[in-house]
Amino acid sequence: MIKIVKYILLDILRNKIVLAYTIFLFAITFCVFSLEDNAEKGLLTLLNLILFIVPLVSIIFSTIYIYNSSEFIELLVSQPIKRKSIWLSLFTGLAGALSLAFIIGAGIPLLIYVRSVTGLMMIVNGVLISVIFASLAMVAAVRTRDKAKGIGFSILLWLFFSLVYDGLVLFLLFQFSDYPLEKAMIIISALNPIDLGRILILLKMDVSALMGYTGAVFKEFYGTEKGLFVSFSVMILWILLPLLYSLRKFNRKDL
Amino acid sequence: MKKASWILCCGILYSTTLNAKTIKVGPHQEIADITTGLQKLSNGDTLIAEGGTYHEKNLVVDKSIVLIGINHPVLDGENKYENISVKADWVTVDGFTINNSGISSTVDYAGLKIYNRHNVTIRNNIFNDCFFGIYSQNCTNCTIKNNQLSAHQVQEQRSGNGIHCWKCDTMQIIGNTISGHRDGIYFEFVTHSIIWRNLSNGNLRYGLHFMFSSHDTYAANIFENNGAGVSVMFSNHVHMFHNSFRENWGDGSYGLLLKEISDSYIDGNIFERNTSGIFMEGGSRIEMYKNTFRGNGWALKIQASCMDIKLKNNNFLGNTFDVGTNGSLVLNTFDYNYWDKYEGYDLNKDKIGDVPYRPVSMYSMIVEKNPPAMMLFHSLITTLLDKSEKVIPSLTPENLKDNHPLMKPLQL
Secondary structure: OHHHHHHHHHHHHHOHHHHHHHHHHHHHHHHHHHHOOOHHHHHHHHHHHHHHHHHHHHHHHHHHHHHHOHHHHHHHHHOOOOHHHHHHHHHHHHHHHHHHHHHHHHHHHHHHHOOOHHHHHHHHHHHHHHHHHHHHHHHHHHHOOOHHHHHHHHHHHHHHHHHHHHHHHHHHHHHOOOOOOHHHHHHHHHOOHHHHHHHHHHHHOOHHHHOOHHHHHHHHHHOOHHHHHHHHHHHHHHHHHHHHHHHHHHHOOOO | OHHHHHHHHHHHHHHHHHHOOEEEEOOOOOEOOHHHHHHOOOOOOEEEEOOOEEOOOOEEEOOOOEEEEOOOOEEEOOOOOOOEEEOOOOOEEEOOEEEOOOOOOOOOOEEEEEEOOEOOEEEOOEEEOOOEEEEEEOOEOOEEEOOEEEOOOOOHHHOOOOEEEEOOEOOEEEOOEEEOOOOOEEEEOOEOOEEEOOEEEOOOOOOEEEEOOOOEEEEOOEEEOOOOEEEEEEEEOEEEEOOEEEOOOOOOOEEEEEEEEEEEEEEOOEEEOOOEEEEEEOOEEEEEEOOEEEOOOEEEEEOOOOEEEEEEOOEEEOOOEEEEOOOOOOEEEEEOOEEOOOOOOOOOOOOEOOOOEOOOOHHHHHHHHOHHHHHHOOOHHHHHHHHHHHHOOOOOOOOOOEOOOEOOOOOO
16 A cells, blocks of 8 residues: 555656646745735735635645546556555545645745744644545545546535535524524534634634634634644544545445 | 011911921831821821831821821731721822722722812822722812822722722823723713823723713823723713723723713824724714724724714724724714725825725624624635625625725824
8 A cells, every 4th residue: 555655646746736736835925925024914815825725726636636547546456456545545645745735835934934823723724624625536536437527526515615605604694693603603613624724723813803702702612722622633524534435435436 | 568568478488387397107206107196297297107017997187288108108908998098188198008908899998098178199109909099089189190009809899990080070190000900090970180191901891991071181091901991981072192002802892992972082092902993882073083003803893873973094004804883874984094905096196095995894794793704704705795895885884985095104
C-alpha cells in the first residue's frame, strides 16, 4: 500500500495543476499581507479565500484525478491487491498532496506574517478542509462512470456546502425566528465543514461582532478545550464518513 | 472716611486670621483621635491629622472646618461604619486614606457622605474597598477632585458606586480615578455640573451612569473596560466632549448607551474596540461632530426611534459594521463623514465622493432582526447579499446614506 501511495503522491506532485495551485495560494497570501498594513484585515481576506477556493480546487481536482486514473485503477485491481488498499492509497495520495500544497502555499506566508493562534488555526482548518473535500470527491467519483456527471456532482457538492447550505440556514432562521435558536445553531454549524471551519477561525480573531449572544454561546462551546476537541472530532468524522461510504461502494462496484 | 473703611476691612481680616485655630492630632500628639480634636474646634478652624490609623467609627464633621491628612492617615471603617459624614457647609477633606466602609443592602454606607450641604471640597483622598466611595445627596457647588477610589467586590449587590451624586447642582468631579465599583460615577437629578479628566475603568456595571440629569458636561474622561460601558439616560442638554470609550466587550455592553437624550452634543470623542460604539434609542436633536470610531463591532447602532441626529465629520475606521438600525424610517442626517468601507470615486477631485455611501449593510439588518444569523458572519452568502443590496437597496433603509462621503480620513 505504501508503494502505491508513494507512486500516486509523486504523480500528483508532478501534476502542473497542483503546482499552479500552490503558487497561486502562495502569491495571493503574500499579496494580501503586503497590501494590507493591518494583519487582522489580511486574515479576513484570506479567510474568505480559503473557504472559497480551497474546497473548490480540492473537490474538482480530486474528482478529475480519480476519473483520469480509472485505467490505472483497473490495472491495479487485476493485480493481487485488495480493493480497500487501492482506494485508501488513492485517497491518501490525494489528501496528502493537497494538504502539502496548502501548507506550502498558504501556511508558510501565514507563519511568516501572523505568528499567532489565529494563523495556526487557519492552517489546521485549511488542511482539514482540503482533506474533507478530497474525501467528498471520492463519493462523487465512485457514484458514476460518467466523468461529466461525476464532476457535475462534485461541483454541486461544493456549491451546496459553500452557498446553498447557508442560504437554507438563513431561511430556517427566519422561519423559526420566534424560537431561541442559539444552541441549535451549534449543531447546525457542525453539519457543514466550511461553516465549522469559519466559526472556529472567527472565534479566534474577529471577536468584536461575534460577541453578541450567539457569539457568546458559540464561544462558550467552541472556546473550551472540550468544544475544540468535539469540533475537531466532527471534522475527522467529515473525512471518515464520506471515505468509508465511497469505499463500500468501490468494493462492490463492477469496474 | 475712605481710610476708616480700609482700616475696618483690614481689622476684620486680621481678627479672622487670629481667631482661626489649627490643631494637630496623631499618635505622637496630645490629642490622639480626630473626634476629640473636632470637639475643640469651631467654624473656620483647621485640623491636621498625622499619618497612622484612626478608628473613629463614624466621624461626623458638623462644623465648617478644613481636615488635612499628612502622609495619608488611614480612617478605617472596619466594614461596619460610614467613615466620614459631612454635615456642615464649607468643609474640606484633603489627603486621607479611607478604608473598609460598612456594607449593607438597606443603608447606603459610604466612605464619605455629604448630607444636604454646599461648598464642600473632597480632594486628594484614597478610598479602598468602600461600599459607596463619595456619596453626595442634595448638595450644591461641591468639588470632588483628584481622589483615587478602588474596590474589589465581585457581585453588583455587594458593591456601591464610586462617586454617587443624587439631586445635586453645580458639582465639579475632576481628575478622579475609579475602579472596581458598581458604577464609576453615578449622577441622578444632577444639574449644571462638570465631570472632567476622570479615569473610570474596570467597574462592574457602568463607567458613568447618568440619569435625569440635564445641563451637564463631561469632557476628557477615559472610560475603559467597564461591565457595560457608559450609559446616559433620560437627560437633556448634555455635552460630551473629547472622552475615550474603550474596550467594552460583551452582549449588552456599549461604549456609550444613549436613551431618551435630547438637545445634546457629542464631539471629539474616541470609541475604540467596543462591541457597540454608540447605541442610541429615542434620541432627538443630538449633534455629533469629529468623533472617531475605530475597531468596534458596530460603530453606531441608531434605532428608528431617534430623530434629528446630525452626524458630520466623523471618522469610521476598521469597524465590522458601520451603522446598524432596526427600521426603515430615517429622520437623521449623515454628511461629510469618512467611511473606510466607501468604494466610490471622486472625479472632480474635491475630496468628496461622487456617489452616496450607505453605511447600513444588508447583513447588519439581518443580524439586527435575527441575532442567531451571526453564525453566517463572513460567509459567502452574506457577502453576496451585501453586494447585491449595494446595487439595488431593498431591505436597507433607502434614506440612510451619506451624500457627501469624504475620500480621506479627517485628521482628528
